[in-house]
Every structure is written in structure tokens, then in C-alpha cells.
Amino acid sequence: MNRELNPCSHASPLRSRLLQLQSRFTWDLQQEDVDLDSLSTRLQEHIKLRLGHPGSVALSCSFLAYVRYLQARPEEAVSLLNQSEEKTREYFGEESERRLIVVYGDLAWLNYHTGDYTQSHAYCQTVENILVKHPTSSSSVLHPEVYGEIAWTYLKFSWAYYTKAIECFHKALELQPDDSEWNAGLAIALYRTESRYLETSLDIEESPAIKQLRRALEINPDDGVLLSMLAIKIATYQRHQEAKDLVEKALMIDPDNPHVIRYVAKYLRNQGNVDDSIDLLEQALKKTSESAFIHHQLALCYKRKKTAEQRSKPFNNQSRHKTNIHLSKSTSLSHDMYRANKLFQKALQMLPESDKGICQFFHLCYADFHYYHTKQETEAITHYTKGLLLPIVKWDQKQCAKRLKQIAEQRLSKDENDGGAHSLLGLVAKTQGEKKRAVEFYEKALDCDANNDEYLSALLNLRMELQ
Numbered sequence: 001m002n003r004e005l006n007p008c009s010h011a012s013p014l015r016s017r018l019l020q021l022q023s024r025f026t027w028d029l030q031q032e033d034v035d036l037d038s039l040s041t042r043l044q045e046h047i048k049l050r051l052g053h054p055g056s057v058a059l060s061c062s063f064l065a066y067v068r069y070l071q072a073r074p075e076e077a078v079s080l081l082n083q084s085e086e087k088t089r090e091y092f093g094e095e096s097e098r099r100l101i102v103v104y105g106d107l108a109w110l111n112y113h114t115g116d117y118t119q120s121h122a123y124c125q126t127v128e129n130i131l132v133k134h135p136t137s138s139s140s141v142l143h144p145e146v147y148g149e150i151a152w153t154y155l156k157f158s159w160a161y162y163t164k165a166i167e168c169f170h171k172a173l174e175l176q177p178d179d180s181e182w183n184a185g186l187a188i189a190l191y192r193t194e195s196r197y198l199e200t201s202l203d204i205e206e207s208p209a210i211k212q213l214r215r216a217l218e219i220n221p222d223d224g225v226l227l228s229m230l231a232i233k234i235a236t237y238q239r240h241q242e243a244k245d246l247v248e249k250a251l252m253i254d255p256d257n258p259h260v261i262r263y264v265a266k267y268l269r270n271q272g273n274v275d276d277s278i279d280l281l282e283q284a285l286k287k288t289s290e291s292a293f294i295h296h297q298l299a300l301c302y303k304r305k306k307t308a309e310q311r312s313k314p315f316n317n318q319s320r321h322k323t324n325i326h327l328s329k330s331t332s333l334s335h336d337m338y339r340a341n342k343l344f345q346k347a348l349q350m351l352p353e354s355d356k357g358i359c360q361f362f363h364l365c366y367a368d369f370h371y372y373h374t375k376q377e378t379e380a381i382t383h384y385t386k387g388l389l390l391p392i393v394k395w396d397q398k399q400c401a402k403r404l405k406q407i408a409e410q411r412l413s414k415d416e417n418d419g420g421a422h423s424l425l426g427l428v429a430k431t432q433g434e435k436k437r438a439v440e441f442y443e444k445a446l447d448c449d450a451n452n453d454e455y456l457s458a459l460l461n462l463r464m465e466l467q
Helices: 008-018 036-049 056-070 074-095 097-113 117-133 144-157 159-175 180-193 196-201 208-219 224-235 240-253 258-270 274-285 292-310 318-333 337-349 356-374 377-388 394-414 419-431 435-448 453-466
Strands: none
Touching (some): 056 074, 056 144, 074 097, 097 144, 159 180, 180 208, 240 258, 258 292, 356 394, 419 435, 435 453
């Protein structure tokens, strides 16, 4: 790495230049206002599933880079910012420069914090060159692309920044009133902030969120997320046929988008179609298994279903159990760990042993809780294993197998003589019908721990089955 020989003589003037940049390092984002693990999961899902407006993957990469910096993972942060630059140029071509102002600003700050002052100076100069090449009407006015990136960052960072996001989207729209991205962003921000009281208090005039959703859809009529949001809003005005038409169009346009699915599912639940809502949410959960929103919506659905069932005799306890499990999961994803653990313990005590499907789903969720949140790997392995050995719901079993392999591979990357990790891979291979491969893993486990009766017993049983 090329560093200044005497960084102290350069750091103060350089910092003054850095403070003039538009960057996530200068937007007053307070780390205590957000859970970094949750934000990281959401951004990774956006990147993996390519969700959002065109070019949004680049924005998610640059935002995730800032999260990685806060998590003390600067090398990953640099890699993500480089990816963001590459994807921005790939999508926007000759129009890329103004959209790279924030990326280069973040790179300047990141290199400053890692001590590479020469590279930090270079990125500062790159930003200044772009601003000279593309001037705004005054020094106090930013480019609409910058206002837009600030707004998206505030919107995704925390609910506490929603008002700032709305202000920035408005500023972007003052400069580019017909831009589909800024109009969509403002519509989403207003949808999230508008109270239900406001919706129901207006007898004739539509709410600001509805007006903005309609405006955004005039520009981009094929945005499935906006269509499903508008359906939820106008249903409160008793415009049921229009809402139904919007939902059908949203599902026709973007049937695999988990964000579309979750809003349509919310609309269906509001309309009393609880079973259809559950079906859609379960479908979305297969794409975004760590979505607190989806688990919360499922908990609400099963709670409503449980209430309805309790009015009939006899009623089905399955809804009660699924309510408890999804409520526990959504609480853990909201990072109230103490309450989440209490809810999981309550669900465990009520778990019906005769319903293997419910048991399997519980063990998957409880294992995820320990693996992702409490970091108790032993507990996670215990419950993933229980879920794996219940071949009821193939998708749930596959998720248990996937997580166990992930744990084993992570452990082997640190210690290739970890017998426990080899045995986990053996167990997964056996349940997937790959018995010869399972034998190889258990042999490796015994090579690491020759006196382990559990590994020996599993190996002998497999050899007998193969005879």
C-alpha cells in the first residue's frame, strides 16, 4: 500500500478536504440508530435478488461497504466500493460520473481511515474534477443524483431518518421532477411515514402518499412494488375493485419479487383472505428467510386464523404454534434478544410432538436465532440437526442442511482437523442419500478423533447399509 511517509503533516489539510465531500462519512449517520447485522442482511438480499430501481445494486454495494467499515472490515468495504463503481459504469455508461461522486467520496474517506493518505488525496481530486466538469447552479446546490443517494441511504438506514429522506427526495425532484427513481423513492417514504389515522380521516381527498404513488406510477406504470403499495392504501377508501385490479397487475408484472409478494400478502390479510396471504408469505420467505417484516406478517396471519379457529369446536392448535414461532422469529430479527428467547422457550414448551412439520419449522427458526443472533453455535447445531432429521418439509430440511454445511466449512477453514465439522458433513451427506460420501466424511472425523464412539458408530452403520 502506498502511504505518505509523514502522514501527520498531511492529515489535517486532507481532513478539511474530506469534510467538503458528499459521503456517508459526512451525513451524520449514527451507528446507535441501526442494527448493523440486520441492515447488512437486507442490503445483501437486495444485491442477491437485484431488488429496487435500475442501478440499485450499485447503490446497495456502496451502502454495504459503509456497513462493512463500521464492522471493522475495511478490505471488504474497498472491494464493495469497487464493485459499485463497476456496476454504475456498466448500467449508466457515459452518464456515470455524477452518480460516482458519493462512491469516490466514500473511497476517499475509507483510505483516509486506513492510513493511505496518497490514495485518499487522489479520490478527493477525482471528486473535485467531476464537480468542475459538471457544475451546479450554486455551491449550496447538489446534483440530483447526490440528493437521491442521500435520500435512499436515509430511507434504508433507519426509520429515524425518514423525514430527512423525504426532504432529500423533494430536493432531487426540484431539479428532475419527472425522474422515475426520485418519484418512486418519495412515494415509498411517504407510504412508510403516513399514519393510518390520516388515511381514514380524509373522506374525499386522497392522502399525500396516494397522490405520490399515482404520480410515480404515471412515470413507471410497471412498478410492482408501487402498485401493491397503492392497493393497500386505496383499500382504506373502500375502492376495492381498483385495489384488486392493482394487486392482479402487480403479481402479473413481478410475481417473484419478495417485496411485491409481501405487500400483496398484507393487502390480502387486510381483506380477510388469510390463507392466501399465508401462501404468498411462505413463498416470499423462501427468498428472504431473514425478513422481520415477513415473519411479523405471518405471525399476524396465524394470530387471526387462531382467533377464527377458536370460535369453532374443535379448533386446530397449529395456528397457535405457528403464531408463536413467527412472532419469536420477527422479534429476534428486531434484535430484542431477551424477549425473543422467552418467546422461543414458550413455543418450545407448547411444541406438539405429533406434528412433525411444526417441530421441524420450529427447530429451523430456533437454530437460526442461535446461529445469527446469540452466536451460540452448539445450540444452533443441535436444532439444525433435529430439523434435518425430520424429513417432512423438504425446503425446511434443505435449509437445515445448508446451514450445517456452512458451519462445518467455516470451522474447517480455521482447522482442517476438526472432527466435529467432518461429522456434520457426514450427517448431511447421509440424509441427502450420499452414503459413500458420508463414509468418507466419518472416516476423516475418526482420523481427527480416533476414540470418538459417535463417529465410529455412524461409520459402522453406514458400512452395513452399503453392503
